[in-house]
Amino acid sequence: MALHFVTDEAASAQPGDTVTLTGAEAHHAAAVRRVRVDEAVTLGDGHGAWLSGLVTAATPKQVDVRVTGREEHPAPSPRFVLVQALAKGDRDELAVQAATELGVDAIVPWQAARSVSRWDAKADKGLARWRTIVREAAKQAHRAWIPDVEGVARTADLVRRAGTDLVLVLEPSASDRLTAVAVEASDDRDVVLVVGPEGGIASDELDALVAGGARLVRLGDTVLRTSTAGAAAISVLSAAHGRW
Structure with a gap:
């Protein structure tokens, strides 16, 4: 190649x-x-x-x-958006790299309540780092479109987004499987996957997201790390929507 x-x-x-x-x-x-x-x-x-x-x-x-x-090459539609909670070490960076290689169209860093990593005083540096990772991963994968890396989101931002997009929150305790709802997005709304930090998404955040219109889904019977959950979910979407 x-x-x-x-x-x-x-x-x-x-x-x-x-x-x-x-x-x-x-x-x-x-x-x-x-x-x-x-x-x-x-x-x-x-x-x-x-x-x-x-x-x-x-x-x-x-x-x-x-x-x-x-x-x-036309822009993909619907877009697959990964909301990745900030995580300690390089786990969130690994998630961003893998999701880019596997076909995500946009990435949103999320300052979740349980995120150990905090970008409060270094958001510009963190965003620049993620954008570099995304650019290099997209080149490696031979992608015609380089995913956008949006600004840091708070939970309230995600709740507002749930009112307009199909927001799917990856939660191991959810009753619905991602495979069962992945093909439901038949319009041009963004399909937004929300991945929590190492300790999971706080209960009050889950409640707020569901109240805003988000749906809780699980990938299977096992619990994946924050560095791999998003990549696995993007794979499911890519297969369900005929990209693969």
């Missing part, structure tokens, strides 16, 4: 044009991935543009690609 790179130039480039990678992207292409002249690669802008091309020059400071083909 051809190597894939992301650049804003891909948004307007047409067959016959030359797209130039510079900076970190060029260094990654030439020094890390060892791309060579005449090698076939793909390029994207992260917003649906998909180019095929051939490398015409490759140095750690500049890689030139002659565009040979262009496609436009």
Whole structure:
């Protein structure tokens, strides 16, 4: 499979044009991935543009690609949105990486009541970190669309969202299975998966979400870590909606 790179130039480039990678992207292409002249690669802008091309020059400071083909990939509908509770260590980052590789369309960091990690004073740094993880994971997975990483949400924000989107809260004690409700989203509403922190979602948060219109669902008879629950749920949705 051809190597894939992301650049804003891909948004307007047409067959016959030359797209130039510079900076970190060029260094990654030439020094890390060892791309060579005449090698076939793909390029994207992260917003649906998909180019095929051939490398015409490759140095750690500049890689030139002659565009040979262009496609436009429409944005997925409905969108799959992962609301991932902040977690200690790198567990939330692992969740974000896996969900991106498996097809999530947007990610929302959630400052849940039981989140050990707190972003109160470092939200900008945390968001930048997650966006970097998402960008690299999307490139690795050869995705035409790079998922959005939205601002940090509080529980009240999720409750409001439950009034307009299909919000499914992953809760091991729920009576409904995700597989039973995954195909119910037949319109263009976002399908929002809410994953709690290590200690689970607090009872008052669950009550507020349900009162706002969210549904509690479980993945199966076992309890998954916060780092794997979202990825598993995205897989279920992808199969149910025909993406896989």
